[in-house]
Amino acid sequence: MAKITINGVCKEYPIGMTFERIADEYQKEYDDTIALVIENGKIRELSKCVGKDAELSFITLSDNIGHKTYERSATMLLVKAVSDVVGSIVAGKIKVEFAIGDGYFCSVQGDFKATDELIAKVSARMRELVEMDLPIKKEPYPINEAIALFEKQGMYDKVKLFRYRRSSSVNVYCIDGYYDYYYGYMLPSTGYIRYFELMSYENGILLLLPNQNTPKQLSVFEPREKLFHALYDSTEWGYEMGIGTVGDLNDQICAGHLSDIILVQEALQERKIAEIANEIVNREGIKFVMIAGPSSSGKTSFSHRLSIQLQTHGLKPHPIAVDDYFVEREKTPKDENGDYDFECLEAIDITQFNQDMCDLLAGKEVEIPSFNFKTGHREYNGNFQKLGEDDILVIEGIHGLNDKMSYALPSESKYKIYISALTSINVDGHNRIPTTDGRLLRRMVRDARTRGASAKRTLQMWASVRKGEEKNIFPYQESADVMFNSILIYELAVLKTYAEPLLYGIKKGEPEYYEAQRLLKFLGYFLGIPNDSIPNNSLAKEFVGGSCFNV
Secondary structure (H helix, E strand, O other), X not given: OEEEEEOOEEEEEOOOOEHHHHHHHHHXXXXXXXXXXXXXXXXXXXXXXXXXXXXXXXXXXXXXXXXXXXXXXXXXXXXXHHHHHHOHHHXXXXXXXXXXXXXXXXXXXXXXXXXXXXHHHHHHHHHHHHHHOOEOEEEEEEHHHHHHHHHHOOXXXXXXXXXXOOOOEEEEEEEOOEEEOOOOOOOOEHHHOOOOEEEEEOOEXXXXXXXXXXXXXXXXXXXXXXXXXHHHHHHHHXXXXXXXXXXXXXXXXHOOOHHHHHHHHHHHHHHHHXXXXXXXXXXXXXXXXXXXXXXXXXXXXXHHHHHHHHXXXXXXXXXXXXXXXXXXHHHOOEOOOOOEOOOOHHHEOHHHHHHHHHHHHOOOOEEOOEEEOOOOEEEOOOOEEOOOOOXXXXXXXXXXXXXXXXXXXXXXXXXXXXXXXXXXXXXXXXXOOOHHHHHHHHHHHHHHHHOOOOHHHHHHHHHHHHHHHHHHOHHHHHHOOEEEEOOOOOHHHHHHHHHHHHHHOOOOOOXXXXXXXXXXXXXXXXXXXXHHHOOOOOOOHHHHOOOOOOO
16 A cells, blocks of 8 residues: 555555556546546656656646647547548548637548548547547567567658657557557546537648636637648648658758758748738838737747848838837736736737827837836937828737727828748647747747746746736737748757757756746757857747847
8 A cells, every 4th residue: 555645645555556546536526537647746647647646736728738638649549530530541631730719630641531521530439439438558679679560550750850869769659559659648538528520621631629717618619820831831841851750850951951941941031021011012101010929929020020121121120129119117917926927918008109100100200219128118219200202101010900909090101011930830730839939949949048037937937928928919910911931941959059058057946947848858869059150140040049130
């Protein structure tokens, strides 16, 4: 028997009893399904067994770690069902590309077609597997055996990935004879995966899952065509370069192709920026370029590079930061915790902003303010602007796509750009990289370099940052005239060098430790790339340092 302490109460349980059975005993005390346990500070899957005295706590599907566990398990269920319906070789050609809202877009490689009839069969098979409540087993495999297993299944992306593993073994998951690899934890059985929907979407399959806030309810799917095509185009860029997964990138680095990868990727981005500049120039009456995007999207570097392209057309761009129109600190609204809410629209003096912009549009000279973040007050330091025939304002701010911020400006005078770091590379075909991970690592590296902030502090703030984005940015992204993806296909390999020491600084027992460990495991798949390989005008330099722009 082992003494297990839960919520301060100690009970005895038999050695060898699964954590799932203990979780069942306590499930009635939780609104959401228990997905994992924490045993003496270490996360354990429910299929693991009691082996010693321990303190235990629970992680549910409404927790971030639990939600990611559900997502991975549902993905494996989908690919298992495809394997059952059309064969394991085809299952190896299913690639989980990216998230569209609460849906996960899966492309199909080769001649295989995702017809409505086939999707219905796969969905029905998934339901059958859920009702069968089959165990999701985990077994460590020596690297060579894992490579042989996945070669047999036609999953060559995993074969490439494992060639760069430093450990001697990997954990392989199995559902009823179907084997797959996932980085992260899994649910104990298929019976836990009850909430999902499959639908046809853009010649692929969309796996719709509950979001973290409502783990027992599917939301209505809202198509986001512009976001989809921005993500899809970036993925196609990767395929053109022969890089769809981390294994592909590592292969290219080892083959000595790093310089070509960097030059081609930078050229592709510059071409896109030039195309955006051309469209602005060719659309008559544009005087305000509104740039908005979530945290660490590279808005500042992008605005500089766009301004250069506009200058090649004879225009005179002038940068304006919406942050300079913050209301006085004492007038800033506060959130539910009593902290200043700098990300809400009411934190901006939109009346003064609109007055100034309308005056500029009317040909008047206007003194643009500068906000002093130390004193919390707006200052006027002689920055006078007047719009001539060739002048154009490049306005950067998180509310740029929200027409309430620029309510007085004629729509025909505005060109709206949504920018974000939309990750276009996956760990492998079945392990996608969330776009938020790329932005989080960017912010972590930049905050450490420019503000002396620890990785712990960045992780502490991240949930609040994401909440603000969900409220103030993402609802307006489809209203943009164009979307720009600022991520570079090689960038995570650069960030690795800077982020790993920061993440290792988070100690066991701290609340941020588990997320730090997840990110470290993720970065471990990449071969590192030195910063000095990157051009000085690269968007990546905004985060790792050395940019030729004032960022």
